[in-house]
Amino acid sequence: MVLQRVIRAVIMGPPGSGKGTVSARITKSFGLQHMSSGDILRANIKEKTELGLLMKSCIDQGQLVPDDIMSRLILNDLRKMDHSGWLLDGFPRTVSQAEALDHAFSLDTVINLNVPFQTIKERLTSRWTHIPSGRVYNTDFNPPKVPGLDDVTGEPLVQRDDDRPDTVSRRLKSYETQTEPVLEYYRSKGVLETFTGTETNKIWPQIEAFLHRKFSTLSHRAA
DSSP: OOOOOOOEEEEEOOTTSSHHHHHHHHHHHHOOEEEEHHHHHHHHHHHTOHHHHHHHHHHHTTOOOOHHHHHHHHHHHHHTTTTSOEEEESOOOSHHHHHHHHHHOOOSEEEEEEOOHHHHHHHHHTEEEETTTTEEEETTTBOOSSTTBOTTTOOBOBOOGGGSHHHHHHHHHHHHHHHHHHHHHHHHHTOEEEEEOSOHHHHHHHHHHHHHHHHHHHHHHHO
8 A cells, every 4th residue: 555645745935926816726636635834823813813913913003923923823724734735834933933843844845936026026016906806917917908098987996005116126125125035945954945047837837847857756755
C-alpha cells in the first residue's frame, strides 16, 4: 500500500503578482487546501474567538498585530488540518512567524513569485472599478467599451486608493522590506523555489512541473 504524503507548502509574492490565480491553480491541480491568513483573521474576528478579539483590538487601535498572536491564530487553524495537505498564503510575513511555523510543521516547499515591480505597477495602476457591482476593468487588456464608463450601466469607473500609483509604490516597498528576510530564511533552509516572469500564464507551467516532480518524490519517499 502506498502512503499518501501530506503536503505542506507556502506561497509568497507581492500584491499584484498573481498569487491568488496561482494559488487557485495549485489547490485545484494538487488537491491542497488553500489557507489564506486574511480569511482566517476575518473568520476569527467574525466569530469573536479569543484571538479574534485580541486581533480586532489591535486593528481598531491602529496597531500592528504582534507576531505571537498572529502565529497562534494561524497555527490553531493548521493544527485542525492534521491529515490534509495545505498551501499557506499571507503567512509568514516575518522571520519570527516563519520560526513559529517551523516549530510546528515541516514545510515541503516555499514558492516565491518574483514579478518585476514595474510590471506590477503597470498591472495595478491600470485597474479601474465599477464600485456598485465590483466589476473590474484593465485599460491594457480588458478595457471598458467607453473609456471611464461601466459596460453594463454606463456609470463612471473609479480607481481604488490601493491601485493609485503612489499607493502601489508604497505597498511594494513595504513588502520588499518586510519579506526579504523571510525569503532569505527559507533560502538558507533550502526549501525556497523562486519563479520569475511577467505573466502568470507563462510562470504557471514552470510551477506546475516543479510541483509534479516535488510531490512525486515525496510520495515515493512515503511509500
